[in-house]
Amino acid sequence: GKIKIANKFGEEAFETVSAFLGEGKKEITEESADLLFHFMILLEESNISLNEVLDVLKKRKEND
Numbered sequence: 001g002k003i004k005i006a007n008k009f010g011e012e013a014f015e016t017v018s019a020f021l022g023e024g025k026k027e028i029t030e031e032s033a034d035l036l037f038h039f040m041i042l043l044e045e046s047n048i049s050l051n052e053v054l055d056v057l058k059k060r061k062e063n064d
Contacts, residue, residue, distance in 0.1 A: 005045055009038045 016031040043050060 002045065005038070005042050009035075009042050012038045 012031065012035040016028070016035045019027040019031040040050065043053065
């Protein structure tokens with residue numbers, strides 16, 4: 001459910017930041033892959049497509 005998804009996403013975000021601060025490229029890449037995977041699950045559960053998120057980023061870039 002939502003709580004498990006949110007907790008897992010938060011855990012992976014923490015692990016990604018930890019890898020960024022103290023580990024090498026391989027570990028950062030591995031943790032980033034896990035983070036993106038769980039982000040995709042969060043979006044799916046929210047009925048939001050990745051394209052919708054990318055559209056928001058594109059609009060923000062156009063407004064810069």
